[in-house]
Amino acid sequence: MALTAKEVARLGELARIRLTDSELEQLAPQLDVILTAVARVSEVAATDVPPTSHAMALINVFREDVVQPSLTPEAVLAGAPSVGDGRFRVPRILGEEA
Amino acid sequence: MSDLLRTDAAELSGLLAEKQLSARELTQASLEQIERVDSAVKAFLHVDAARALASAEAIDARRMAGEELGPLAGIPLAMKDIFTMTGAPTTCGSRILEGWVPPYNSTITDKVLAAGIVVLGKTNMDEFAMGSSTENSGYFTTHNPWDLDRIPGGSGGGSAAALAAFEAPLALGTDTGGSIRQPAAVTATVGVKPTYGATSRYGVVAMASSLDTPGPCARTVLDAALLHQVIAGWDPRDSTSINAAVPDVVAAAKHAEVKGLKIAVVRELGGDGYAPGVLQRFNEALAVLAELGAEITEVSCPNFDYALSAYYLIMPSEVSSNLARFDAMRYGLRVGDDGVNSVEDVMNLTRGAGFGAEVKRRIIIGTYALSSGYYDAYYGSAQKVRTLITQDFDAAFASADVLVSPTTPTTAFKIGERVDDPLAMYKADLCTIPSNLAGNCAISVPVGLSPDDGLPVGFQIMAPAMADDRLYRVGAALEQALTDRWGGRLLDQLVASPAGAYLNGGAR
Numbered sequence: 001m002a003l004t005a006k007e008v009a010r011l012g013e014l015a016r017i018r019l020t021d022s023e024l025e026q027l028a029p030q031l032d033v034i035l036t037a038v039a040r041v042s043e044v045a046a047t048d049v050p051p052t053s054h055a056m057a058l059i060n061v062f063r064e065d066v067v068q069p070s071l072t073p074e075a076v077l078a079g080a081p082s083v084g085d086g087r088f089r090v091p092r093i094l095g096e097e098a
Numbered sequence: 099m100s101d102l103l104r105t106d107a108a109e110l111s112g113l114l115a116e117k118q119l120s121a122r123e124l125t126q127a128s129l130e131q132i133e134r135v136d137s138a139v140k141a142f143l144h145v146d147a148a149r150a151l152a153s154a155e156a157i158d159a160r161r162m163a164g165e166e167l168g169p170l171a172g173i174p175l176a177m178k179d180i181f182t183m184t185g186a187p188t189t190c191g192s193r194i195l196e197g198w199v200p201p202y203n204s205t206i207t208d209k210v211l212a213a214g215i216v217v218l219g220k221t222n223m224d225e226f227a228m229g230s231s232t233e234n235s236g237y238f239t240t241h242n243p244w245d246l247d248r249i250p251g252g253s254g255g256g257s258a259a260a261l262a263a264f265e266a267p268l269a270l271g272t273d274t275g276g277s278i279r280q281p282a283a284v285t286a287t288v289g290v291k292p293t294y295g296a297t298s299r300y301g302v303v304a305m306a307s308s309l310d311t312p313g314p315c316a317r318t319v320l321d322a323a324l325l326h327q328v329i330a331g332w333d334p335r336d337s338t339s340i341n342a343a344v345p346d347v348v349a350a351a352k353h354a355e356v357k358g359l360k361i362a363v364v365r366e367l368g369g370d371g372y373a374p375g376v377l378q379r380f381n382e383a384l385a386v387l388a389e390l391g392a393e394i395t396e397v398s399c400p401n402f403d404y405a406l407s408a409y410y411l412i413m414p415s416e417v418s419s420n421l422a423r424f425d426a427m428r429y430g431l432r433v434g435d436d437g438v439n440s441v442e443d444v445m446n447l448t449r450g451a452g453f454g455a456e457v458k459r460r461i462i463i464g465t466y467a468l469s470s471g472y473y474d475a476y477y478g479s480a481q482k483v484r485t486l487i488t489q490d491f492d493a494a495f496a497s498a499d500v501l502v503s504p505t506t507p508t509t510a511f512k513i514g515e516r517v518d519d520p521l522a523m524y525k526a527d528l529c530t531i532p533s534n535l536a537g538n539c540a541i542s543v544p545v546g547l548s549p550d551d552g553l554p555v556g557f558q559i560m561a562p563a564m565a566d567d568r569l570y571r572v573g574a575a576l577e578q579a580l581t582d583r584w585g586g587r588l589l590d591q592l593v594a595s596p597a598g599a600y601l602n603g604g605a606r
Contacts, residue, residue, distance in 0.1 A: 055537025
């Protein structure tokens, strides 16, 4: 499968992680070794085996639809990197051309 | 070192109830031990002495006023830095959460505080619980109290080391692939991964939600049971929490009887790749159980050979999704917000700077495993293996009450030895992962020092889901027989040895 540094950089961008060149050089061969090792799962994963996403089968757990106490806006904003007018302040979300 | 520090929580509980000891005195002793040894062991990321003493004094005042308190009221505890607790930072071992003070308590934090347990501070861990050595902590590496050049296990190495260094009699951990049991094994302490869903995940920073299981850590099986009783139970705020009665684990630990019990050795969890000294102590422990009247058999779980591979697809896939919440917008680190960079640039820069190498590795593996074109071959196949492993467990438990294996294939390795070889590091969880994938419960108890290197060996006992009491019954029986044989606990041998002189304030 041999992942290239370029492909790892692309995965990094998909995962929203900016990787340095030296990280890419280190990661590409490591990921290759790990992915080759874990690919063994396909040896036993026959088509008639149902998948398990969760060990304990539970379905749709609901609670009564009543108002419950929640955190105050001050408490929620207290850990934010930037706050303005009682809201989270974020960097621009639109591109230059917008 | 004060004798109090070597006393079990169960015995301390009696002394406190009879007012022969105050919670303040006990907490002070723990804080002094932290002062004495933590510069060498480095178990704690954060200690709040003033808060601990104030809560101890509050417990003493309530007791003096005649209030009926729970069995662990006034007993100090070391909390893994993955549980949110107001008024103290929760970092999860990551720089991306450096200095973050959560606005709410985890359900388990609430239960611990309501039980009157005194929280000393937050313990070190691999970043976001990803690792087997604490070397992936964004802050520093914790050292194994048995040999300071070796790893204390991970991810909960801080909690295990705090117990083994007598800094606290109780600790909390979380176990996603072995993060409670493997550190317990390499430090000669006790660690329990309860049944998945038996302990609430609410307010526990998520790694892999279908696997994460909070649990108790202690120096004895009974102490672990006492803490288990406090933290377990249904929580409406965790949608995967099991709405059923908690088995009486304390009674089981006191019962400690294995006569007539069917104990099966898992054939696949042994042999090549296992240290001879680990296998020797494991087999000796089996002989002890046989002498106590247990029926020992062997069972094959052929799909366990694929557990590690399935785990390293399922876990990273869930990690890549869960850790998307660290987006630099609502809490935690933000890098590159210069008025020019877009929100995407800021996310990319922040996560590039704030996450360590292992976290990045796992997020990227997960992103790859879930990407279209690879999903069926990787994630889809891993989910099928999860079914096969559960079927192996079901078949094995049809003919045995509990299954056993070594907890981890080797004793504590040297700090630095596996950092450049992720696959070698992952193998530390070879025996613990199957129970995470199937959701059943398991415990690690110490069974001696390896003749290879004089370091602790752990013995794993696995029981079916919701049969957590069996772990305590078998674990306590084994512990009692071995302690009688040794003439004391393994950790007492550490204190008496030259390697453990520093624990008493002696030179290192």
